[in-house]
Amino acid sequence: MTMMEVREYEKETQAATNEKIGPVAPTITISAEGHSPAIRSAPSTPVTGDPPEFLSLPKERTRKTSAPDTLTLPELRDRANGPSSHSAPSNTDS
Numbered sequence: 001m002t003m004m005e006v007r008e009y010e011k012e013t014q015a016a017t018n019e020k021i022g023p024v025a026p027t028i029t030i031s032a033e034g035h036s037p038a039i040r041s042a043p044s045t046p047v048t049g050d051p052p053e054f055l056s057l058p059k060e061r062t063r064k065t066s067a068p069d070t071l072t073l074p075e076l077r078d079r080a081n082g083p084s085s086h087s088a089p090s091n092t093d094s
C-alpha cells in the first residue's frame with residue numbers, strides 16, 4: 001500500500017465514522033492552574049536524620065544453596081560435583 005492509498009483509506013474510514021457517530025469534539029480542556037508556587041517547590045528536608053524506611057539496609061536473609069546441592073538425581077549431582085568414583089567406560093577395541 002502506498003502512502004497515498006493509506007491516506008485515502010484513513011480519510012474514507014474517518015468519513016464513515018463521522019457519518020455513523022457524528023463528529024466528536026475533543027474532550028481535553030486547558031485551564032489556568034490556581035496553585036501557589038510553594039506547592040510546586042521541592043519537599044523540605046526531613047527533621048530527623050533517619051533515612052526513610054525504603055532506604056534502610058536490607059534485612060538479613062538466608063543464602064540460597066548452590067545449584068549442584070539442589071539436584072535430586074544422583075547422576076546429575078555426581079557429574080556436577082566433579083569426578084566420581086565411577087570409572088568412565090574405556091574403549092578396548094584398539
